Amino acid sequence: MVTTEKTQSVKVLLSKGDSNAKTAKNELKTFILYISPFKQNSSGVNLCPKASKACPILCLATAGRMGMIDATTARVRKADFFISDRKQFLTLLLKELQTISKSAVKGGYKVAIRLNGTTDLDFFGLMKAGLNFDLFTLPNLVFYDYTKILGKVVKYQNEIKSGKYVLTFSRSESNWDDCVKALNMGVNVAVVFGSDALKPQTFEGYPVLDGDKTDIEMLKVSGFVLALRAKGKAKKDNSGFVIR
Secondary structure, three states, X not given: OOOOOOOOOOOOOEEEHHHOOOHHXXXXXXXXXXXXXXXXXXXXXXXOXXXXXXXXXXXXXXXXXXXXXXXXXXXXXXXXXXXHOHHHHHHHHHHHHHHHHHHHHHHOOOEEEEOOOOOOOOHHHHHHHHXXXXXXXXXXXXEEEEEXXXXXXXXXXXXXXXXXXXXXXXXXXXXXXXXXXXXHOOOEEEXXXXXXXXXXXXXXXXXXXXXXXXXXXXXXXXXXXXXXXXXXXXXXXXXXXXXX
């Protein structure tokens, strides 16, 4: 199926949500696509185009089990696969999503799908351009993501308003103006705080919800700040990325 030397071991793209401590608590069965972020691939291609200076250093890919060697190697292989043979990558991804959708329809339940577990790519646009397929037509799938790309929020406003795509904007140390624009469009914004004790009831005038409970919290509200606790290397951050 995948024949290039870099990617011949990649047979499955999506990971079950129960492999992650946070998504394991989701009310919906969840699948996530984890690809090595930023320029952490064999070609040095940036898969997080709006990453701030602090993002690559503090990325969740360094936290907990995500930072283990085997997990890191698997993500790099997927990134190399995506870069070296995008059409085959998208073909495999679509096949997995169609299988999940078919099972969900048969079982009468919905499944949450996060295509950017550790990247910030427009898989809906890529799938449409590469395979002429609209992922939003797959029944019983609820797509959700985090992004630092305001253009993605604007592009998918109709899908966001209809509930087909739940997008949360992510605050960095340098993009608060874009965060305000996202909030004013009814999109949630994730903000990282140094500890649970620092999570306020409001932030910059916007209501706050604890975003660490489950990933599905973002599916329930709009225009909220989702407060996240610093994890991994972010625990020691002083760049302004983490609120202290």
